[in-house]
Amino acid sequence: MDVLIFGASGQVARELALQAPEGVSATHLGRDRADLGDPAACAAAIRAAAPQAVINAAAYTAVDRAEEEEEAARVVNGEAPAAMAAAAAALGVPFIHISTDYVFAGDGEAPWRPEDPTGPLGAYGRTKLAGEEGVRAAGGAHAILRTSWVFSAHGGNFVKTMLRLGAERDRLTIVADQIGGPTPARDIARACWRMAQALAAGQGASGTYHFSGSPDVSWADFAREIFAQAGLAPEVVDIPTSDFPTPAVRPPNSRMDCSSLKATFGIERPDWRAGLAEVLADLSAAA
Numbered sequence: 001m002d003v004l005i006f007g008a009s010g011q012v013a014r015e016l017a018l019q020a021p022e023g024v025s026a027t028h029l030g031r032d033r034a035d036l037g038d039p040a041a042c043a044a045a046i047r048a049a050a051p052q053a054v055i056n057a058a059a060y061t062a063v064d065r066a067e068e069e070e071e072a073a074r075v076v077n078g079e080a081p082a083a084m085a086a087a088a089a090a091l092g093v094p095f096i097h098i099s100t101d102y103v104f105a106g107d108g109e110a111p112w113r114p115e116d117p118t119g120p121l122g123a124y125g126r127t128k129l130a131g132e133e134g135v136r137a138a139g140g141a142h143a144i145l146r147t148s149w150v151f152s153a154h155g156g157n158f159v160k161t162m163l164r165l166g167a168e169r170d171r172l173t174i175v176a177d178q179i180g181g182p183t184p185a186r187d188i189a190r191a192c193w194r195m196a197q198a199l200a201a202g203q204g205a206s207g208t209y210h211f212s213g214s215p216d217v218s219w220a221d222f223a224r225e226i227f228a229q230a231g232l233a234p235e236v237v238d239i240p241t242s243d244f245p246t247p248a249v250r251p252p253n254s255r256m257d258c259s260s261l262k263a264t265f266g267i268e269r270p271d272w273r274a275g276l277a278e279v280l281a282d283l284s285a286a287a
C-alpha cells in the first residue's frame with residue numbers, strides 16, 4: 001500500500017516514519033515539498049502521487065502565536081486539510097487527519113465524546129475545527145483523530161520543556177487546573193496506521209474519534225511524573241491558570257472519552273507513563 005504523508009519533521013510525522021507497518025510504502029512530504037500555506041498545491045500533490053491512503057500530520061501548532069496569526073493558521077489548519085480531503089475523496093482513498101482537544105470549550109468534568117458540541121476558546125482551536133469541518137464536507141472515507149498533549153523525543157513539547165527547566169531551576173510553578181491525557185506521538189502514529197489500513201480495506205467506519213493517553217492528569221502532575229522518571233527533583237508548585245497568563249486561553253477540561261475508537265478500530269488508550277519511559281530512554285540514548 002502506497003501512503004502519502006504530509007509532514008516530515010513533526011512529532012507525529014517522525015513517528016509515522018518509524019512505525020510504518022510491513023507492506024506499506026510511505027512517502028513523506030515536508031514543508032519544502034508541500035506547503036500547507038498553498039492548499040491547491042497540496043491537493044495537486046495527492047493527485048500526482050495517486051496513493052492508496054493519505055495521512056495529514058502537518059499543522060500550525062503554535063497555540064499562542066496563532067492568536068496573532070489566525071489567518072495564516074486558518075489556511076494551514078483549515079483550508080489545506082479541506083483541499084487535501086477533497087483530492088483524496090476524488091481518488092476514492094481514505095484521508096486520516098489529526099485534530100485536538102482544543103476544539104472544546106473545556107467546561108465541566110465529564111470526558112468529551114466525539115459528538116459533543118465544540119466551542120474552541122482560541123484561534124488554534126478555531127482553525128483546527130475549520131479543518132475538521134472541511135474534511136467531513138469533502139465526503140470521502142476519512143478518520144479525524146482528536147488527540148491531546150502530544151509528546152515525543154523529537155521536536156518541541158512539554159516533556160522536553162520540563163527536562164530543560166527542571167535542570168535549570170529548583171522550583172517550578174505549573175498549572176494544576178487544566179486536566180487532560182498526555183499522549184505519546186508513537187501511539188498516535190500507530191493508531192493512524194491502523195485506521196489507514198482498515199479504511200483502505202473497507203473496514204472500520206469514517207468519523208471523528210478521540211485518542212488520548214491514560215490516566216488523565218493536570219499539567220502539574222504530568223510534570224511531577226516527568227521529574228520522577230527522569231531523576232530530577234525540582235519542587236513543583238500547583239498554580240491556577242490565572243497565575244500563568246498566556247495569549248491563548250486553554251480548555252480546563254481536556255478529558256476525552258475514547259471508547260468509540262476502541263469499539264470501531266480496536267485501539268485502546270495507552271498508559272502515557274510507559275510511553276514517557278520510552279521517550280526518556282530514547283533521549284538518553286541520543287545524548
Ligand SMILES: NC(=O)C1=CN([C@@H]2O[C@H](COP(=O)(O)OP(=O)(O)OC[C@H]3O[C@@H](n4cnc5c(N)ncnc54)[C@H](OP(=O)(O)O)[C@@H]3O)[C@@H](O)[C@H]2O)C=CC1
Binds near residue numbers: 011148149155
Ligand atoms: N502537539 C500537540 O500537543 C498536539 C498536536 N495535535 C495535532 O497533531 C498533529 C501533529 O502535531 P505534532 O506532530 O505535535 O506537530 P509539530 O508541531 O511537532 O509539527 C508540526 C509539523 O507541521 C509542519 N508544518 C507546519 N506548518 C506547515 C506548512 N505551512 N506547510 C507544511 N508543513 C507545515 C511542521 O513543519 P516544519 O518542521 O517545517 O515547521 C511540522 O513538521 C497536528 O494536526 C496537531 O494539530 C493535537 C493535539 C495535541
Ligand SMILES: Cc1cn([C@H]2C[C@H](O)[C@@H](COP(=O)(O)OP(=O)(O)O[C@H]3O[C@@H](C)C(=O)[C@@H](O)[C@H]3O)O2)c(=O)[nH]c1=O
Binds near residue numbers: 148172219
Ligand atoms: C512552561 C510552563 C507551562 N505551563 C503551562 C502552560 C500550559 O497551560 C501548559 C502546557 O504548556 P504548553 O505550552 O506545552 O501547552 P500547549 O502548547 O497549549 O499544548 C497544546 O498544544 C496544542 C498543539 C494541542 O493541540 C494541545 O493538545 C496541547 O498539547 O503548562 C506552566 O504552568 N508552567 C510552566 O513553567
Ligand SMILES: [Mg+2]
Binds near residue numbers: 007008011013058
Ligand atoms: Mg512534519
